[in-house]
Structures are given as C-alpha cells and as structure tokens.
Amino acid sequence: MFELNETHDPALKSWIASANDPGDFPLQNLPFGVFRRKGQNEAFRVGVAIGDQVLDISAAQTAGVFSGPAARAAAACSAPALNAFMAMGPAAWSALRFALSQILRQNSPLADRLHGCLVAQNHAEHALPAHIGDYSDFYASIHHATSVGRLMRPDNPLLPNYKWVPIAYHGRGSSIRVSGQEFRRPIGQILPPGAQAPVVVPSKRIDYELELGVFIGAGNELGDRIAIGDAEAHVFGLCLLNDWSARDIQAWEYQPLGPFLAKSFATTISPWIVTLEALAPYRLPWNHPSGDPQPLSYLDSPMVRSAGAIDIELEVLIETARMRRAGEAPQTLSRSNFRHAYWSVFQMLTHHTLNGCNLASGDLLGSGTQSGPTAAEAGSLLELTVGGKQPLMLANGETRSFLDDGDAVIMRGWCEKADYARIGFGELVGRVMPADGA
Numbered sequence: 389m390f391e392l393n394e395t396h397d398p399a400l401k402s403w404i405a406s407a408n409d410p411g412d413f414p415l416q417n418l419p420f421g422v423f424r425r426k427g428q429n430e431a432f433r434v435g436v437a438i439g440d441q442v443l444d445i446s447a448a449q450t451a452g453v454f455s456g457p458a459a460r461a462a463a464a465c466s467a468p469a470l471n472a473f474m475a476m477g478p479a480a481w482s483a484l485r486f487a488l489s490q491i492l493r494q495n496s497p498l499a500d501r502l503h504g505c506l507v508a509q510n511h512a513e514h515a516l517p518a519h520i521g522d523y524s525d526f527y528a529s530i531h532h533a534t535s536v537g538r539l540m541r542p543d544n545p546l547l548p549n550y551k552w553v554p555i556a557y558h559g560r561g562s563s564i565r566v567s568g569q570e571f572r573r574p575i576g577q578i579l580p581p582g583a584q585a586p587v588v589v590p591s592k593r594i595d596y597e598l599e600l601g602v603f604i605g606a607g608n609e610l611g612d613r614i615a616i617g618d619a620e621a622h623v624f625g626l627c628l629l630n631d632w633s634a635r636d637i638q639a640w641e642y643q644p645l646g647p648f649l650a651k652s653f654a655t656t657i658s659p660w661i662v663t664l665e666a667l668a669p670y671r672l673p674w675n676h677p678s679g680d681p682q683p684l685s686y687l688d689s690p691m692v693r694s695a696g697a698i699d700i701e702l703e704v705l706i707e708t709a710r711m712r713r714a715g716e717a718p719q720t721l722s723r724s725n726f727r728h729a730y731w732s733v734f735q736m737l738t739h740h741t742l743n744g745c746n747l748a749s750g751d752l753l754g755s756g757t758q759s760g761p762t763a764a765e766a767g768s769l770l771e772l773t774v775g776g777k778q779p780l781m782l783a784n785g786e787t788r789s790f791l792d793d794g795d796a797v798i799m800r801g802w803c804e805k806a807d808y809a810r811i812g813f814g815e816l817v818g819r820v821m822p823a824d825g826a
C-alpha cells in the first residue's frame with residue numbers, strides 16, 4: 389500500500405545538520421509525537437522529530453509552508469493529540485509526510501520561515517502521542533509463548549490454539565504513560581511458595597516486556613470488519629512499548645481469565661510514532677514455518693505473504709541505581725527483532741475486528757513480548773533468568789532475577805537496510821520506584 393517514493397531516497401539531506409548525522413531521526417523517518425518546551429506551562433502540541441530537533445507542525449502551518457492536502461492534514465495536528473490526524477487516513481498522512489520531506493530538504497526555499505518552528509529535543513518534554521481509548525495486548529512471538537509456556541507447563545508449552553488464532557487480552561489504557569514513566573512497585577495478592585493462602589505484599593518479581601505498539605489510524609464501525617486487504621490503511625504507525633509485569637501477582641491471578649492487576653499498574657510507550665510509510669523499505673515476507681497450520685483465509689493475503697513482517701531491530705538495557713550513581717552506561721540485556729513475530733501486525737488488526745469489534749483512531753495494540761529464536765534474544769527477565777532461577781550477573785557485579793527499586797529499563801528500536809537510511813524509534817525509558825509505604 390505504501391509504495392517506496394522519493395521520501396525514502398537515502399540520498400536526501402536536510403538543512404538541519406543533525407538530521408544528516410547517524411541517528412534515529414534522519415529526513416527519511418519523520419516520526420510524529422506530542423511535545424512542549426520543558427518547564428514551560430504551555431499547551432502540548434504535535435511535532436515531528438528531525439535530527440536533534442522537533443518541528444512544531446502548527447507553528448509551521450502558521451508560517452504558511454503547507455498548501456492543499458498537506459495544509460488540511462497539518463490543520464488536524466493543531467491539537468494536543470494525534471487522534472484527528474490519525475483518523476484522516478493514509479492519503480492525508482502521506483501528503484503531510486511528502487510536504488515535510490520537501491520543506492526540510494537541503495536548499496528548501498522555506499527553511500528561513502521554519503527556524504522559529506524548531507525546538508531542541510533536549511529542551512522538549514512529551515505527552516502521550518494520542519488519546520488511547522482502548523488497548524489490547526497480543527502474544528505474537530511464538531518463541532516467547534513457548535518459553536513462558538515451558539516454565540508453566542513443561543510437557544505442553546504451546547497451547548493448541550496458538551498456531552491458529554492471534555492470542556490477545558484486553559489491556560488497561562488508563563495506566564499507559566509516555567517514556568520517563570516512574571511507577572511504584574505494585575502491591576498484590578501473591579501465593580508464597582508452599583503456602584495455603586495468599587498474602588498482600590509488594591511484588592518481588594517485577595519484569596519488563598519488550599514490545600512494539602501499533603497505533604490505529606482510521607477505525608471501523610461497530611459490527612463491521614476490517615478485511616486483511618484493507619488492514620494496512622488502518623495502521624498509522626508503530627512505537628516501542630514496555631508491558632511492565634508483576635510475575636508473582638500474574639502467577640496467582642491469571643487462570644482462568646488471563647492477566648489483570650499483574651499488568652494494569654503501568655505500561656510505557658516511546659514518545660515517537662514511526663509511520664507505516666516510513667517503515668516501507670523494511671517490510672519483509674511473512675510466512676508460517678512449513679508444517680505449521682497455514683493462516684485461515686481471513687488472515688491471509690498476497691500483501692501479508694510478500695510484506696507482512698517488519699525488520700525492526702530491538703534492544704533492551706538496564707540502568708540500576710548503582711550504575712546511575714557511578715555514572716556507568718546502561719548495560720544491554722538482550723537484542724531481538726520484530727521480523728520473528730509469528731503473527732503480522734495486519735493479521736492482529738484484522739483478527740481484532742473479526743467479530744465486529746470496533747477500533748477507534750488512537751487505539752493501541754501491543755505486539756506481545758518480542759523474543760527471538762535463541763534464549764539470548766528473550767524479551768523479558770522471566771525468560772532470561774528461567775523464571776528467576778538463573779540470575780543475571782551484571783558487569784558491575786550486581787545480580788538480577790527481576791527488577792530492583794531504582795532500576796531503569798531502556799528500550800531502543802531501529803531499522804537498517806543496505807541502500808536505505810537507518811531510522812529509529814528513539815528511546816523508551818521507565819523506572820521502578822519503591823512500593824507505597826516502603
């Protein structure tokens with residue numbers, strides 16, 4: 389649906405010098421977010437990351453640099469959230485991206501008008517990019533599902549529905565925050581090993597989950613379905629997502645209806661949404677391994693087969709309080725890639741509406757923990773420490789089975805391909821604080 393076009397040309401340079409340096413935000417990326425100047429009591433507004441700057445879309449509109457469809461799209465960005473712009477659909481998104489690519493290019497005659505529309509990213513703070521009305525979290529990595537299943541059911545790690553249905557649960561939208569989120573270690577009902585009755589105590593097994601978030605563009609009416617052939621047109625873009633999880637609360641509560649308080653205390657997303665159009669060069673063929681069931685027809689299409697997967701390299705790092713005090717750099721815990729997902733973003737979206745469930749602009753889908761095929765590519769501590777039984781030794785001598793108070797978890801994501809620009813998602817950071825009363 390999003391064909392490669394001149395906005396993906398790797399030779400393009402910007403008059404903003406930092407956009408031409410290696411980094412996440414070259415001219416070929418142009419991710420959207422919501423920001424304001426740090427420490428200023430001013431309204432949040434829509435911006436686009438370019439190099440180490442943010443371009444204020446409304447200020448650029450006022451400067452008169454947009455016309456036609458791009459101007460109408462920019463007008464929808466004069467809000468503290470992206471929902472109205474997301475609802476306009478791919479033609480509007482594409483028109484604004486094309487205009488941004490032109491006005492930010494080297495030798496653009498409009499550069500002089502735009503200098504006053506830039507805010508340095510290190511002088512900006514973010515709000516959630518959209519009002520998230522609903523949030524569903526999928527389980528699309530078969531490697532994660534298998535290794536977590538093995539911890540709970542050694543003889544039967546993967547349940548028989550997994551290869552047929554994109555599994556998900558309905559998550560909690562109200563506790564999603566943007567990068568920088570700090571949250572108190574949750575208290576919950578926990579069954580101590582060997583005990584007959586649960587106790588109510590702070591969780592001892594706080595974990596992260598390395599995920600992608602998918603923002604819905606235009607939604608669908610209640611009762612209507614989004615066909616797989618139309619699914620791309622409903623995906624605005626992707627962000628990084630950390631689905632913080634309290635494993636001891638989860639172990640006691642999850643049967644028979646799935647996660648509840650083990651997940652709903654905090655979810656963190658990156659401030660920038662990389663659009664599906666920006667991701668066009670990094671799409672890959674999707675398939676199930678031979679011997680596995682092939683997708684039911686409503687989840688299958690030539691687009692899914694030729695370009696249903698997305699090549700996004702993922703990394704998760706830890707910065708403990710001790711590392712922070714010592715000025716040490718965060719330490720990588722694992723790396724993975726979204727290309728390993730068992731289900732495509734488009735299959736998740738289409739399956740979500742199979743029963744007529746309505747999606748709305750700004751709704752968020754989580755991809756599920758993106759663990760790769762090897763143990764070292766696991767996207768959670770639960771997997772990396774084999775259920776807490778094999779603690780990790782950090783370079784400074786600290787050990788971790790699960791997260792301690794003061795630990796910050798940092799997630800990064802980026803796309804690289806020969807003959808294309810490298811684009812990235814920026815950083816997602818969140819921190820565990822002591823439990824209430826602790």
Ligand code: CA
Binds near residue numbers: 525597756757
């Ligand atoms: Ca999850």
